[in-house]
Amino acid sequence: MIRWGIIGLGNIASRFAKSLSYTNEGKLYAIASKTKEKRDAFHNKYNCEKVYEDYDQLLNDNEIDAVYIALPHGSHKYWSIEALRRKKAVLCEKPVGLNAEEMKEIKTEALLNNTFFMEAMKTRFIPLVHEIKEIIKNNEIGEIVAIEANFCNHVENINPGSYLLDKKQGGALLDVGIYPLSFVMDMIDSEVNEVNSYMDINESEVDAYFKATITFKNGVIGTVEGAIDRNKERTAIIKGTKGFIEIPIYNRPSMVTVNIDGNQPYTIEKEIEFDDMYAEIQEVHNSLRDSKLQSDCLPLDESIRVMEVLDRIRINAGQK
Structure with missing residues (x-):
């Protein structure tokens, strides 16, 4: 135990x-x-x-x-x-x-x-995310050309002392932007070539909104967006040369629609077991049982890879 x-x-x-x-x-x-x-x-x-x-x-x-x-x-x-x-x-x-x-x-x-x-x-460990990656691996929608994901939420009545408004650790990029960024990086196995980004800075001097375009060395274009001052339907779309995948609530998905050119779209549904945090806890338990120092699904270097792009988003938007 x-x-x-x-x-x-x-x-x-x-x-x-x-x-x-x-x-x-x-x-x-x-x-x-x-x-x-x-x-x-x-x-x-x-x-x-x-x-x-x-x-x-x-x-x-x-x-x-x-x-x-x-x-x-x-x-x-x-x-x-x-x-x-x-x-x-x-x-x-x-x-x-x-x-x-x-x-x-x-x-x-x-x-x-x-x-x-x-x-x-947690998104990395949800079963349906693994199925999405299999669809991509099997080339069902062709070669991936673009992927976009957002996490825009209007957080109302933020306490003035909240970490969200702290210049050092607050803002949309760190709090919610990490979700779409990690999702995009998980789907694309390629080094990042270029990052272009924009931020809206609020009166507390933190980013209330950001948008970034990530160009991978294999040619895929990733677009990520996040906000704490506006709402937007939370979804991810993965576009390929033969179709696209639509993923509502991609950070904890239970349904995905696959659209292949010339065919009827089909839907895959897979209920999340217990809740959206259970699978990540099981990953820790399984890793400790097998005497691993890191997760196979989210190794140490992958967390570094994601944070390096997050740094570039911040810097290229003119923030330190």
């Missing part, structure tokens, strides 16, 4: 705890938060064995095998490294850090400490 600790007790941590309860291989053992109200409410709901008010105390607990880091983006690198140094397997919420250099530091520590690390990019 893999005993988990959770660092940070926001909404995403509650979703993780619920997903973990569906598994047979893991259980919630300990939680840590600096806020007493959050600790008390979380313990009452999930009835874990240990409750800590200090993150270091949790990491020093020898009974813990793995930790889920659910803190704001700017704290991901520091606490991931602290956990790895204490030989705790780590599942860290997306984005894995603020930039590619932070992920490179995490990789160094994971390998140095011979300890598992994975970014919690």
Whole structure:
């Protein structure tokens, strides 16, 4: 049985705890938060064995095998490294850090400490995403020429102290833009040749909207878009020389429509097992069972590859 600790007790941590309860291989053992109200409410709901008010105390607990880091983006690198140094397997919420250099530091520590690390990019592990990749691999829609994905959401009544408005760690690109970017990078196995990007900067001096065009060396054009100040139907479209694939709610898809030139479109439906976080937790459990230091579906270098493009989007839009 893999005993988990959770660092940070926001909404995403509650979703993780619920997903973990569906598994047979893991259980919630300990939680840590600096806020007493959050600790008390979380313990009452999930009835874990240990409750800590200090993150270091949790990491020093020898009974813990793995930790889920659910803190704001700017704290991901520091606490991931602290956990790895204490030989705790780590599942860290997306984005894995603020930039590619932070992920490179995490990789160094994971390998140095011979300890598992994975970014919690849940989309990579949802079964239907693997089927989409098989359709592409089998050349059903021909050679891929373009792919586009967006994650635009109007977040209302943002607390002035929220990390979303923090110049260091806030904005659309880091918070929601990582979804379409990671999806596009997952579908296209090619180096990136060129990145062109644009951002709208709001009064808090963070990007409220961004759009980027990514040109891969194999000729595929990727378009990604994200926002925290406007809504747009969330979808991804993969265009090939013989047709296209349409994926509603691509970040947690349960349905995909395949359109092949000259044929009737067909739909594939596959319900997500339990919820959209369950599969990524199972990936950690399976990897630890097999004594792997990284996931086959989302290895350390892939997280670096995605973050390198994210850096280029930011820089090319005139942001540091």
